[in-house]
Amino acid sequence: MGVEHTGQVCVMIHSGSRGLGHQVATDSLVEMEKAMGRDEILPNDRQLACARITSSEGQQYLKAMAAAANYAWVNRSSMTFLCRQAFAKQFGATPDDLDMAVIYDVSHNIAKARAVAMPSSSSLRARPRA
Numbered sequence: 001m002g003v004e005h006t007g008q009v010c011v012m013i014h015s016g017s018r019g020l021g022h023q024v025a026t027d028s029l030v031e032m033e034k035a036m037g038r039d040e041i042l043p044n045d046r047q048l049a050c051a052r053i054t055s056s057e058g059q060q061y062l063k064a065m066a067a068a069a070n071y072a073w074v075n076r077s078s079m080t081f082l083c084r085q086a087f088a089k090q091f092g093a094t095p096d097d098l099d100m101a102v103i104y105d106v107s108h109n110i111a112k113a114r115a116v117a118m119p120s121s122s123s124l125r126a127r128p129r130a
Contacts, residue, residue: 002103010103013079016072021109024064031057053113062111069110076105 003010032049035057036042043049051057080102084095091098 002101011083013076013083015075015079016107017068017075020071021065021068024061024068028057028061028064031060062113065111069107072107073105 029046029049032051033046035051035055036049039052039055041050051061053059053062084098084100087098087100088095
């Protein structure tokens with residue numbers, strides 16, 4: 001994972017769009033509940049609210065979720081840049097000279113569209129995640 005020798009410093013930045021992502025999910029749940037009634041979709045639990053991915057509700061959710069994921073990525077990238085600059089200033093060297101590389105960056109709570117085999121009575125659905 002990039003931590004290779006004694007004395008090496010590893011910085012973890014955990015940041016995202018928690019407030020924005022939560023708002024996207026909350027707003028989407030309301031709209032998807034309406035869509036489920038219209039499309040006769042009966043989930044076992046309200047938290048499993050969903051909409052057909054081709055519906056206006058499904059498309060709106062995918063767009064809002066992508067915006068929240070982009071915000072989170074920019075937030076982490078900005079914090080990484082500032083962290084690298086602080087280390088460079090403290091040690092009088094460039095971040096590259098200090099070998100300050102990003103080891104791993106991951107987004108979670110995002111949806112990806114994929115084709116799956118499903119019974120003819122079902123369709124792909126977009127589901128909000130808080």
